Amino acid sequence: MKKVRVRFAPSPTGPLHIGGVRTALYNYLFAKQNGGDFLLRIEDTDQTRFVPGAEEYIIEAFQWLGIQFDEGVGIGGPFGPYKQSERKPMYKKYADQLIETGWAYYAFDTPEELDARRKEAEAQKKTFQYDATTRDGLCNSLSLSKEEVEQRLQSGAPYVIRFKYPANLDITVHDLIRGEVTINSNLLDDKVLYKSDGMPTYHLANIVDDHTMEISHVIRGEEWLPSAPLHVMLYKAFGWEAPNFAHLPLLLKPDGNGKLSKRDGDRLGFPVFPLQWKDPKSGEISSGYRESGYLPEAVINMLALLGWNPGTEQEMMDLDTLVKLFSIDKISKSGAKFDLEKAKWFNHQYIQIADDNLLLQHFEKVLALHNVKAEGEYVKMVMNMIKERVHFIPEFWEQSSYFFVAPTEYDPQAVKKRWKPGTAGHLCKMIEIIDSVQPFDKQVAHDKIMDYVQGNELNMGAIMNSFRIALVGAAKGPELFEIIAAIGVDETKNRVQKAIQVIEP
RNA sequence: GCUGGAUUCGUCUAGUGGCCCAGGACGUCAGGUUUUCAUCCUGAAGAUCGGGGGUUCGACUCCCCCAUCCAGUACCA
Numbered sequence: 001m002k003k004v005r006v007r008f009a010p011s012p013t014g015p016l017h018i019g020g021v022r023t024a025l026y027n028y029l030f031a032k033q034n035g036g037d038f039l040l041r042i043e044d045t046d047q048t049r050f051v052p053g054a055e056e057y058i059i060e061a062f063q064w065l066g067i068q069f070d071e072g073v074g075i076g077g078p079f080g081p082y083k084q085s086e087r088k089p090m091y092k093k094y095a096d097q098l099i100e101t102g103w104a105y106y107a108f109d110t111p112e113e114l115d116a117r118r119k120e121a122e123a124q125k126k127t128f129q130y131d132a133t134t135r136d137g138l139c140n141s142l143s144l145s146k147e148e149v150e151q152r153l154q155s156g157a158p159y160v161i162r163f164k165y166p167a168n169l170d171i172t173v174h175d176l177i178r179g180e181v182t183i184n185s186n187l188l189d190d191k192v193l194y195k196s197d198g199m200p201t202y203h204l205a206n207i208v209d210d211h212t213m214e215i216s217h218v219i220r221g222e223e224w225l226p227s228a229p230l231h232v233m234l235y236k237a238f239g240w241e242a243p244n245f246a247h248l249p250l251l252l253k254p255d256g257n258g259k260l261s262k263r264d265g266d267r268l269g270f271p272v273f274p275l276q277w278k279d280p281k282s283g284e285i286s287s288g289y290r291e292s293g294y295l296p297e298a299v300i301n302m303l304a305l306l307g308w309n310p311g312t313e314q315e316m317m318d319l320d321t322l323v324k325l326f327s328i329d330k331i332s333k334s335g336a337k338f339d340l341e342k343a344k345w346f347n348h349q350y351i352q353i354a355d356d357n358l359l360l361q362h363f364e365k366v367l368a369l370h371n372v373k374a375e376g377e378y379v380k381m382v383m384n385m386i387k388e389r390v391h392f393i394p395e396f397w398e399q400s401s402y403f404f405v406a407p408t409e410y411d412p413q414a415v416k417k418r419w420k421p422g423t424a425g426h427l428c429k430m431i432e433i434i435d436s437v438q439p440f441d442k443q444v445a446h447d448k449i450m451d452y453v454q455g456n457e458l459n460m461g462a463i464m465n466s467f468r469i470a471l472v473g474a475a476k477g478p479e480l481f482e483i484i485a486a487i488g489v490d491e492t493k494n495r496v497q498k499a500i501q502v503i504e505p
Numbered sequence: 506g507c508u509g510g511a512u513u514c515g516u517c518u519a520g521u522g523g524c525c526c527a528g529g530a531c532g533u534c535a536g537g538u539u540u541u542c543a544u545c546c547u548g549a550a551g552a553u554c555g556g557g558g559g560u561u562c563g564a565c566u567c568c569c570c571c572a573u574c575c576a577g578u579a580c581c582a
Binding site: 009010013043107115122125127158162178181188191192199201202203221222223226227250257302312313332334337341342343344346386390391414418453459461465467469474475479480 | 507508509510516518528529530540542574576580582
């Protein structure tokens with residue numbers, strides 16, 4: 001049995017899409033479950049699409065998520081280099097080998113000529129295809145004489161190397177998720193394997209690398225399914241054993257249909273990228289899960305369940321658990337829509353079970369962002385009082401600001417509902433009562449206030465909520481006497497007086 | 506257009522011929538807890554299993570046709 005080796009092979013053309021993260025996650029889970037290796041290979045054969053910073057972004061994203069590679073770019077390993085641009089010299093000989101064995105041929109047609117052919121065909125409602133039926137009419141080593149080919153090659157004329165499909169051959173791809181997928185070679189285009197700029201295309205580089213890196217399973221997005229027959233044929237042409245294939249369903253946009261794209265995220269209010277990304281050219285910023293206040297564990301859990309399930313009703317799973325439970329045959333065949341509400345729920349769950357110290361670090365960062373300095377124990381106490389209310393890290397502030405800073409505004413709706421004529425008088429009286437509890441004890445204070453409220457036949461809801469408005473600025477937050485205990489009696493007095501001044505000028 | 510893939514509650518999904526007049530989760534709604542908000546608890550609504558034909562004693566599950574959606578169709582990956 002061959003050792004399990006899988007790879008994640010993005011191209012550095014921009015930030016890593018969340019769908020790509022899921023693909024990587026599934027690869028990781030599969031590798032770890034089978035005691036295999038997981039590698040990162042950068043596929044940068046298209047020099048025109050290279051985006052600076054993209055590679056670093058990819059590495060940082062996986063660091064944040066806690067998904068570790070065993071080999072690859074940034075780590076190294078026995079099968080390096082792991083960046084295709086650095087492997088450039090080795091591809092040519094494989095392309096030549098295919099020419100020698102008759103599986104490929106030189107083509108000298110210019111992009112313009114081919115473009116014209118395509119347009120022409122389109123005008124007749126047909127599709128132009130570079131294949132067995134058209135090869136002879138085009139400019140290549142199959143249609144030209146040997147001497148002519150030789151002469152063109154020697155003169156340095158630009159050329160590409162194309163794969164030569166055998167005519168009318170049924171090619172079957174065995175897919176771990178979809179079963180057998182068969183297509184006839186007559187329907188396939190003689191794909192370019194080697195470009196005129198001296199770089200291989202994805203197809204060649206991918207097969208050569210997967211083979212030389214001893215990849216056992218290719219787990220990738222469904223968008224690759226149509227080119228899988230080519231890959232199968234390439235393995236055959238080289239006489240190599242093909243890896244197992246698994247084509248993952250796509251991640252769809254939450255509304256309507258179609259692949260989740262960069263634009264959808266900011267349009268619908270959720271990140272499409274793990275980390276925030278600033279486009280180096282346009283300066284445009286796309287939000288990231290990390291910056292939006294997601295915990296990596298939540299992102300992983302949510303992503304894992306988009307297209308896979310453990311077969312039980314368990315939903316909360318950390319990385320280690322996922323490694324244990326994952327299985328390719330439980331991956332679904334159809335695309336999954338991203339669900340913001342479910343993501344939110346997951347994040348809330350993970351905030352509740354997060355390690356206190358880790359959460360504290362997040363909380364302290366949020367406070368620093370709002371220029372608040374506070375003593376550690378106090379911050380910790382506040383955090384535990386409010387954390388069950390927060391779904392995303394930045395919400396720590398809106399749920400806790402009044403523990404650090406007195407409110408300057410009072411929610412008009414709450415005021416309208418709870419602040420009645422006479423409220424101010426009662427609040428003053430209550431302040432006196434609270435002040436009389438020496439030393440302050442929240443239970444004693446609570447009981448005394450209750451006596452006052454009942455003794456004066458007041459509306460509990462109204463009076464207590466007006467008190468809350470004065471302290472918090474809104475109708476929210478933990479138990480009132482907890483808040484008083486936290487901020488102190490003096491501060492309580494100040495806030496009540498200020499509220500009366502502002503609300504009843 | 507052509508080729509391939511997919512199709513179960515709004516969403517993610519369970520379901521591999523009888524246990525399914527379809528189960529769970531998120532969301533929604535209602536009630537409870539909380540003096541408020543959030544949380545939490547309980548309950549409810551919600552899918553004629555895309556449509557139509559078969560096969561079978563019996564189909565969400567097998568076969569065929571149709572429809573719809575998605576992907577691919579580059580010297581991009």
